Amino acid sequence: MHYIMDNISSVKFTLMEPKNSKSYRHVYFTCFLALYIMILFLNIWLCVVIALERALHEPMYIFLCNLCINGIYRAMGFYPKFLHDLILDSYVIPPYMCVIQTYVIYSSDMCEYCTLTVMAYDRHVAICKPLNYQTKLNRFSCLILLAFCWTVPFVTSLIGVSLSSRLALCKYHIDKLYCDNWSVVKLSCESTVINNIYGFVLIIFYLGLFVVILVSYIKLVVACKASLECRRKFWQTCVPHLFSLVNFNVAILFDVMYSRYGSSDFPEDLRHFLALEIIIVPPLFNPVIYGLKLKEVRKRVLKLCVL
Numbered sequence: 001m002h003y004i005m006d007n008i009s010s011v012k013f014t015l016m017e018p019k020n021s022k023s024y025r026h027v028y029f030t031c032f033l034a035l036y037i038m039i040l041f042l043n044i045w046l047c048v049v050i051a052l053e054r055a056l057h058e059p060m061y062i063f064l065c066n067l068c069i070n071g072i073y074r075a076m077g078f079y080p081k082f083l084h085d086l087i088l089d090s091y092v093i094p095p096y097m098c099v100i101q102t103y104v105i106y107s108s109d110m111c112e113y114c115t116l117t118v119m120a121y122d123r124h125v126a127i128c129k130p131l132n133y134q135t136k137l138n139r140f141s142c143l144i145l146l147a148f149c150w151t152v153p154f155v156t157s158l159i160g161v162s163l164s165s166r167l168a169l170c171k172y173h174i175d176k177l178y179c180d181n182w183s184v185v186k187l188s189c190e191s192t193v194i195n196n197i198y199g200f201v202l203i204i205f206y207l208g209l210f211v212v213i214l215v216s217y218i219k220l221v222v223a224c225k226a227s228l229e230c231r232r233k234f235w236q237t238c239v240p241h242l243f244s245l246v247n248f249n250v251a252i253l254f255d256v257m258y259s260r261y262g263s264s265d266f267p268e269d270l271r272h273f274l275a276l277e278i279i280i281v282p283p284l285f286n287p288v289i290y291g292l293k294l295k296e297v298r299k300r301v302l303k304l305c306v307l
Helices: 002-006 021-052 059-088 095-128 130-136 139-165 181-185 193-226 228-261 268-293 295-306
Strands: 013-015
Touching (some): 021 268, 021 295, 059 095, 059 268, 095 130, 095 139, 095 181, 095 193, 139 181, 193 228, 228 268
16 A cells, blocks of 8 residues: 555556547436436435335345445445546546545445345245244344455455555556556556465455355255245245346456456457446346335335335
8 A cells, every 4th residue: 555655646547538538428427427326316215115114124125225235335436436537538546546446346346246145045045944044044143144245345355455555556557447456456567476366365255155156046946846935936036136146247257357368359349348337237237126026125115106
């Protein structure tokens, strides 16, 4: 961190300029402002519905609320800065702000994956071991799982950002619309072995979470074969989770693989879209798909809309 702080007054990072920004920046601003407002509205609305309706004070809906809170957190790490850049038509970012943005986006990605893992475990217990559900997912265990969803991302992100902040940089252009950890590491002109090792440790951690999710769904599928009621619960409560999971896995896999091993031959427009997809789609997609698919949530949303 000391390198960035020592050079805070003299150095600024340049970010990628959106395509045809000179001509279309007002269009971009309008579209991204609309997206930001929609993300805030949908996620806050779903959180309010879950908070106000006592019938939704169950682990599944509490974890869904956590997913929405993380969506708001992630959006706040990207949209205000990007909208500010579009207004000024100036795509630069001071180092301290780059550190903050990197930390927010990095930790929100990990929080999302941790929450999706916890939700998979919740569905596994609810469908495969319904008699033990209240025991295994009581108030205390829910608090522990929620603490896991936030503590692990915050600590691991702090370590990752600290490791990249100690590097001496010889370049200052980030080929993205926002700062992320690996983009900063690639600007270094000194050894990044420690950063690489830590990055692989995190990838192994992600793979561990993926194994937990995979085992949960294998057991769910086996249980669904034996029971019509299990199949009904699966289609009602697990399908939204699967959509969120597939979308997030594809986005994070592309982001990690391209950042480390990407080729310049990859189509530029597709690359920029996929880099933004992880920022835009999950916070917008999650409240919509869960709000439409989960019957209890849908009923109460409609009830509050009528009122």
